[in-house]
Amino acid sequence: MEMRRRFRRISVFTICNTLLMLAVCFITLYPMYFVLINSFNAPEQALLGTVNWFPKAVSLDSYRVVFNDENMMNGFLVTTLRTVIGTVVHVLFTAIVAYGMSKSNLIGRKVYMKIALITMLFSGGLIPTFILMTKLGLYDNFLVFIIPAMYTFFDMVIFISFYRTIPESLEESAKVDGASDYGVLFKIVLPNSMAVIATISLFAAVYHWNDYYQGVLYIRSQEILPLQTMLYKIIAENSMSFMQQQAMAQFGAKLPGNSIKFASMMVATLPILAFYPFIQRYLVKGVMIGAIKG
Amino acid sequence: MFQHKTGQIKTFLRQWQLQSMVIPGIVWMFIFCYIPMFWLIIAFMDYNIAKPMMDSPFVGWKHFQDFVTDDRFWRSIRNTLGMSSIKLILGFPIPILFALLLNEIRSLRFKRTVQTISYLPHFIAWTIFGGIMLNWLGEGGVINQLLIAIGVQDREILFNSEPKYFWWIAFFSDTLKEMGWSAIIYIAAISGIDPGLYEAAELDGAGRWQRMWHITIQSIRPTISILFILAVSGLLGSNFDQIFMLKNNMNMKMAESLDLYIYNMGLVSGRHSFSTAVLFARSIVALGLLFLANFSSKKLNGEGIF
Numbered sequence: 006m007e008m009r010r011r012f013r014r015i016s017v018f019t020i021c022n023t024l025l026m027l028a029v030c031f032i033t034l035y036p037m038y039f040v041l042i043n044s045f046n047a048p049e050q051a052l053l054g055t056v057n058w059f060p061k062a063v064s065l066d067s068y069r070v071v072f073n074d075e076n077m078m079n080g081f082l083v084t085t086l087r088t089v090i091g092t093v094v095h096v097l098f099t100a101i102v103a104y105g106m107s108k109s110n111l112i113g114r115k116v117y118m119k120i121a122l123i124t125m126l127f128s129g130g131l132i133p134t135f136i137l138m139t140k141l142g143l144y145d146n147f148l149v150f151i152i153p154a155m156y157t158f159f160d161m162v163i164f165i166s167f168y169r170t171i172p173e174s175l176e177e178s179a180k181v182d183g184a185s186d187y188g189v190l191f192k193i194v195l196p197n198s199m200a201v202i203a204t205i206s207l208f209a210a211v212y213h214w215n216d217y218y219q220g221v222l223y224i225r226s227q228e229i230l231p232l233q234t235m236l237y238k239i240i241a242e243n244s245m246s247f248m249q250q251q252a253m254a255q256f257g258a259k260l261p262g263n264s265i266k267f268a269s270m271m272v273a274t275l276p277i278l279a280f281y282p283f284i285q286r287y288l289v290k291g292v293m294i295g296a297i298k299g
Numbered sequence: 300m301f302q303h304k305t306g307q308i309k310t311f312l313r314q315w316q317l318q319s320m321v322i323p324g325i326v327w328m329f330i331f332c333y334i335p336m337f338w339l340i341i342a343f344m345d346y347n348i349a350k351p352m353m354d355s356p357f358v359g360w361k362h363f364q365d366f367v368t369d370d371r372f373w374r375s376i377r378n379t380l381g382m383s384s385i386k387l388i389l390g391f392p393i394p395i396l397f398a399l400l401l402n403e404i405r406s407l408r409f410k411r412t413v414q415t416i417s418y419l420p421h422f423i424a425w426t427i428f429g430g431i432m433l434n435w436l437g438e439g440g441v442i443n444q445l446l447i448a449i450g451v452q453d454r455e456i457l458f459n460s461e462p463k464y465f466w467w468i469a470f471f472s473d474t475l476k477e478m479g480w481s482a483i484i485y486i487a488a489i490s491g492i493d494p495g496l497y498e499a500a501e502l503d504g505a506g507r508w509q510r511m512w513h514i515t516i517q518s519i520r521p522t523i524s525i526l527f528i529l530a531v532s533g534l535l536g537s538n539f540d541q542i543f544m545l546k547n548n549m550n551m552k553m554a555e556s557l558d559l560y561i562y563n564m565g566l567v568s569g570r571h572s573f574s575t576a577v578l579f580a581r582s583i584v585a586l587g588l589l590f591l592a593n594f595s596s597k598k599l600n601g602e603g604i605f
Contacts, residue, residue, distance in 0.1 A: 018403075018507065019403075019405075022400055022403055022404065023404070023409075025400060026400070026401065026404060026409070026413045029397070029413060029416075029417055029478075029479075030412075030413055030416045030417070032475065033416055033417055033419055033420055033475070033478075033479060034416060034419070036420065036423075036428065036431045036475075037419070037420075037423065039431060039435075039441070040427070040431060054439045055434060055439070055440070055441075057441060057444070098323075098324070098327075101320045101323075101324075102320060102321055102323065102324030104317075104320055105317045105318070105320030105321035105324075106321055106324075108314075108317055110310075110314070111314065111317055111318070111321065112307055112310055112311040112314065112318070113311075113318075117321055117324075117325060120325055120328060121324075121325075121328060123332075124328055124332040124333075126586060126589065127336060127582060127586060128332060128335065128336065128582070129332070129334070129335020129336045129337075129338055129339055129578075130335070130339075130561070130575075130578040130581075130582060131558075131561055131562060131565060131566075131574075131578065132341075132561070132565040132566070132571050132574045132575045132578060133334075133335035133336070133337075133338035133339055133341070133575060133578075134331075134335045135565070135566060136335075136338060136341075136348060136571065137330075137331070137334055137335050137338065139348065141330075152331075153331055155327060156324060156327055156328075161324075185316055186314075186316035186317050186320070187316055187320075190320075211422055214424070215422070215423075215424035215425070215426075216424075217424065217425070217426050217540075218539070218540060218543065221543075222566070233424050233426045236424075236426040236427070236430070237426045237544065240426060240429065240430040240433065240544075241426075241429065241430075241433070241543075241544050241545075241547075263434075266430065270426075270427045270430055270431075273424065273426070273427060274423060274424070274427055277422050277423065277424075281419065281422065284422060285415055285418065285419075
C-alpha cells in the first residue's frame with residue numbers, strides 16, 4: 006500500500022513536470038514562430054490582423070519588399086560590417102592586452118590592474134560618454150561602433166585566466182628558439198586559445214548584431230544606420246519608414262506595414278538563428294568560465 | 300633603493316614588447332573610462348557642449364538641488380525601485396525553480412533539448428522581442444484574444460497605452476526572454492553536485508522533495524546568495540534596452556526609470572549638466588550598494604565578489 010502510493014505520486018509528478026517543460030519550450034519558441042508565420046502571411050490577409058497558428062495564404066511579397074528596399078539592405082550591410090570588424094578588433098585588442106597583463110614579471114602590473122579594476126567600479130555614464138564621443142568626432146561616424154567596444158574588463162579577465170592554463174614549457178621552448186613576445190603570442194598562445202577566442206568572439210558578435218541603442222544615440226546618417234536601429238524606428242517609434250512608403254506605393258494600400266515589419270524582423274534574426282547551434286555551445290561554455298571566475 | 304629603481308627601468312626597457320601590448324589598453328581606458336569620469340565635473344557647472352569646458356561657469360550644487368525638488372525625478376526613482384522589486388521578489392526564484400524542475404527530468408536528451416530551447420530568446424534582439432510584445436499587447440493581439448477567450452476580460456484593452464500595466468509588462472516580457480538564460484548558472488551548479496549524496500539520501504529513505512530541499516538547494520545555496528546579492532546591488536539599474544523599446548508617450552508615467560530619466564533630460568531636453576548631476580548621485584549610491592554587496596558576500600560565503 007505504502008509503496009503503491011509513493012509510486013503513483015512520483016509518476017504524477019513526472020507527468021506534470023514533463024508537461025511543464027513542454028510548456029516552457031512552447032512559450033519560448035512561440036514568439037519566433039509567430040513572427041515567422043506572420044511574415045509569410047499574404048498581405049491582403051495581413052490586413053485582417055495577425056494569425057496565431059498558420060498563415061491564411063502563404064506569400065513572399067513582404068520579403069520581396071524587404072529585399073528590394075535599399076535602406077534595409079544597406080542597414081543589413083552596415084550591421085554585418087560592424088559585427089565582423091567590431092568582433093575582430095575587440096578580440097584581437099583584448100587578447101593582446103590580456104597577454105601582457107598575464108605576465109607576472111611585467112613591471113607596473115599591479116598599477117595596471119588597479120587602473121583596469123577601477124573602471125569596473127565607477128564610470129562616467131551616459132552624458133559624459135556622449136560628450137566624449139562628440140568631442141572625439143565619433144558622432145555620426147561608423148567608428149563609434151568599433152572603438153568604444155574594443156575592450157572589456159570581463160573579457161580580459163577571461164583571456165588572462167585561460168592563458169594561465171597553457172603550459173609554460175610551450176612558451177619557453179619557443180623563447181629558446183629565439184621567438185619574440187609577439188611571436189610567442191601569435192604562434193603559440195593564440196593558436197592554443199581557440200576555445201576562448203570562439204567564446205569571446207560569439208559574445209561580441211551577438212552584442213554587435215543585436216545592439217540598436219548605439220545607433221539611436223550616435224548615428225544620424227542613413228548610410229551608416231544599423232539594421233536594428235532601423236527596426237527600432239519602424240517598430241517602437243512607429244515611423245512610416247521609407248521602405249513602407251515605397252511598399253504602399255508599389256502595392257497600393259494592399260500591403261499593410263505589419264507583414265513587412267514581421268518580414269524585416271525575420272531577416273534581422275535569421276543570422277542569429279543560423280548561428281544558434283554554435284552560439285549556444287560556446288556561449289554556455291563562456292558563462293561557465295565567467296561563473297567560475299566569480 | 301636607487302639601484303632598485305634603475306634595475307626596474309632596465310627591466311621595463313627589456314620587456315618593451317610586453318609593455319607595448321599593455322600600454323595601448325591603458326591608454327584606451329584613460330580615454331574611454333577615465334575622461335568620462337573626469338567629465339562628471341560638469342554636474343557642478345552650467346556646461347555648454349559647444350564651448351570648451353573651462354568656459355562654463357561653476358554653479359556648485361545647483362543642479363543637485365534642482366533634481367531633488369523635481370517630482371519627475373522621484374517618479375523615476377519610484378518606477379525604478381518598483382520594477383526592480385517586482386523582478387527581485389517574483390522574478391528571482393523563477394530560474395531557480397526552473398533549474399530544479401529541469402533537474403528532475405530523467406531523460407538526458409529531453410533535458411538538453413529543453414535547456415537549449417529555453418535560452419533561445421536571450422539571443423533575440425530587444426527590437427525584435429519588444430516588437431512581438433507590442434504586437435501581442437495591442438489591438439487584436441494574442442494577449443487580448445487569450446484573455447477574452449478564457450473570460451478574464453470582455454473587451455479589448457490596449458495594455459501598452461495604459462500606464463498601470465507597464466511594470467507588469469516589463470516583468471513578464473523580461474521573464475519570458477531571460478528565464479532560461481538565467482537558469483544556466485544554477486543548472487551548472489546542480490550538475491556539479493556529487494551523485495553519491497543522492498544515492499545515500501535515497502538509501503536513507505529520503506523522498507523526492509526531501510532530496511531536492513536537503514541536497515540540491517543546500518548545495519547551490521552559495522550560488523543563490525551571490526546572485527541575490529548582485530541583484531540587490533543592481534536595484535537602481537533597469538533593463539534599458541527593454542524599457543526604451545516598450546515605452547511610449549502614453550505609458551511614460553510608469554515607464555520612465557532612472558536611466559530613461561537621465562536620457563530624456565540629458566539628450567532629449569539637452570540639459571547636460573542637470574542629467575550629469577543625477578548620474579553622479581546615482582553612481583555614488585550604486586558604488587555604495589556594490590561595496591555593501593561585496594561586504595555581505597564576504598560575511599555569508601567568506602568570499603567577496605571582487
